[in-house]
Amino acid sequence: MSEPLASKIRPQKLDEFVGQEHLVGPGKPLRVAIEKKHLFSFVLWGPPGSGKTTLARIYAKSLNAELFELSAVSAGKDDIRKIVDSGHTLQPKVLLLDEIHRFNKAQQDFLLPYVESGELTLIGATTENPSFEIISPLLSRCRVFVLNPHSQEEMKKIIKRTKLKTKKDAIDWLVRMADGDARQALSVLEATEELYGVITVASLNDTIQSKFVRYDKKGEEHYNIISAFIKSMRASQADSAMYYLARMLEAGEDPKFIARRMVIFASEDIGLAQPTALVVANQVFQAVDIIGLPEASINLAHGVAYLCGAKKDRSAYDALRSAQEDVKKFGALPIPLKIRNAPTKLMKDLEYGKNYEKYDKESYLPEKIKNKKYFK
Secondary structure, eight states, X not given: OOOOHHHHTOOSSGGGOOSOHHHHSTTOHHHHHHHTTOOOOEEEEOOTTSSHHHHXXXXXXXXXXXXXXXXXXXXXXXXXXXXXXXXXXXXXXXXEEEXXXXXXXXXXXXXXXXXXXXSSEEEEEESSOHHHHSOHHHHTTSEEEEOOOOOHHHHHHHHHTTOOOBOHHHHHHHHHHHTTOHHHHHHHHHHHHHHHSSXXXXXXXXXXXXXXXXXXXXXXXXXXXXXXXXXXXXXXXXXXXXXXXXXXXXXXOOHXXXXXXXXXXXXXXXXXXXXXXXXXXXXXXXXXXXXXXTTHHHHHHHHHHHHHHSOOOOHHHHHHHXXXXXXXXXXXXXXXXXXXXXXXXXXXXXXXXXXXXXXXXXXXXXXXXXXXXXXX
């Protein structure tokens, strides 16, 4: 089996790395850590194809560390235990845990003492916000570095490194399609070269539509399916919603991504009509986090059926959006004096809090928008 193109051209040292100048530029934190061989645990948070794995490998190599790579999608406690028990060497043990957000709370709790004691130096890679996906005790022992999508110029540099004959219009098209995801661009480029032998806009487009390119969670189909899923629940079409749920699960979508969208939906589309929907959606999210797939698919199905059957009311959501428009339009309007805080004599002399009554009927909105009604 031939080595994938992305692997062939993967940078082996920092000076070959493209992008993330805020982290690896002169004097920036990751460059300093690599150059000075600082040993510490950290999390790389960024979109697909932004260089998380490459940076982790360069870091481990700079420390002359023993690097272990696991994916949280398939790994478990036994895999962690094997690494810890693999023998003691003078080299530090660095664990690169890809998609760390897929580890549930129990798995993260199991990992914590090894990171805490220094037996393992953890590098977590994630596309999801670590604040929501990594337990606080573990996160507190890690620095978080945020990676950005590659710029168009950075993408062009990476594509040109392949040395595949590609015309400018095809490169431009590929850069727009990949939207900052270098891995996706290289996968499509490699598949196109293998399938058609010539890389043009037409052949690139044909490759993307063929079955040879895997489902990508950042691609158009991902957004089409989640859109269909939400709209089906909004229309109370349980059969359609269940079908799109099954599609996402079979495609390998992160179940917590689905559960998060359900939590948002509970407030955005059901809201005041059935406030318990938010409680149910949150419980589904917790169940997914604790149990994990495949059993958590049952919890998701339960939640979907409930949300579909609930009455719908978007008044709270619409009120928020309308208020946000006014904030953007008018800026920070002066708060009426009568509802301002008055902790000092000077403030009271300036009539802060004067004539305030607990159950006042007069509008507390700023004077300029005093008669505005966000709830219709």
